[in-house]
Amino acid sequence: MTTTPTAGRSTAVAARATELSKIYGQGETRVVALDQVSVDFRQGEFTAIMGPSGSGKSTLMHCVAGLDTFSSGSVRIGDTELGSLKDKQLTRLRRDKIGFIFQAFNLLPTLTALENITLPMDIAGRKPDKAWLDQVIDMVGLSGRLSHRPAQLSGGQQQRVAV
Numbered sequence: 490m491t492t493t494p495t496a497g498r499s500t501a502v503a504a505r506a507t508e509l510s511k512i513y514g515q516g517e518t519r520v521v522a523l524d525q526v527s528v529d530f531r532q533g534e535f536t537a538i539m540g541p542s543g544s545g546k547s548t549l550m551h552c553v554a555g556l557d558t559f560s561s562g563s564v565r566i567g568d569t570e571l572g573s574l575k576d577k578q579l580t581r582l583r584r585d586k587i588g589f590i591f592q593a594f595n596l597l598p599t600l601t602a603l604e605n606i607t608l609p610m611d612i613a614g615r616k617p618d619k620a621w622l623d624q625v626i627d628m629v630g631l632s633g634r635l636s637h638r639p640a641q642l643s644g645g646q647q648q649r650v651a652v
């Protein structure tokens with residue numbers, strides 16, 4: 490994937506990649522998934538990344554969300570350079586600032602739907618607001634499936650648990 494930088498606009502940048510490259514493997518299996526990608530994601534906007542299968546969309550999102558390492562370039566979330574963070578700081582930033590819906594959802598198979606939904610807060614040692622939790626679960630139509638495990642859910646239900 491290659492891009493050109495977006496022209497300067499006034500709203501704050503939520504996340505930014507600068508000349509970001511990601512190379513998988515080496516020798517015959519070497520793949521340049523990201524080739525000097527520079528892109529801004531602005532606050533208060535929805536941004537869609539479009540491109541052919543295998544062009545590097547998921548790789549870009551994983552790198553910008555601090556879920557994967559990159560080969561060169563830099564990534565900034567708000568005012569924080571990801572490259573400057575230690576593992577623990579990166580974990581905390583991901584937990585507090587980033588919501589990520591994986592292409593393959595990545596629900597934990599041994600946990601119920603409800604446990605998967607509250608997992609990030611459980612790990613952070615926080616209690617969800619019960620009224621808000623009930624409202625969100627109702628809104629996405631999962632009320633009747635909360636004690637099911639991911640394998641017992643439809644693809645769409647798994648996707649909504651991830652959301």
Ligand SMILES: Nc1ncnc2c1ncn2[C@@H]1O[C@H](COP(=O)(O)OP(=O)(O)OP(=O)(O)O)[C@@H](O)[C@H]1O
Binds near residue numbers: 522
């Ligand atoms: N772990 C890996 N090791 C080696 N190559 C990889 C790895 N992950 C992805 N790739 C390669 O990097 C390229 C980009 O993959 P990526 O998953 O980012 O594509 P994508 O744009 O999200 O595709 P899709 O639309 O199919 O989801 C692909 O050519 C893929 O084969």
Ligand SMILES: [Mg+2]
Binds near residue numbers: 546547548592
């Ligand atoms: Mg993908």
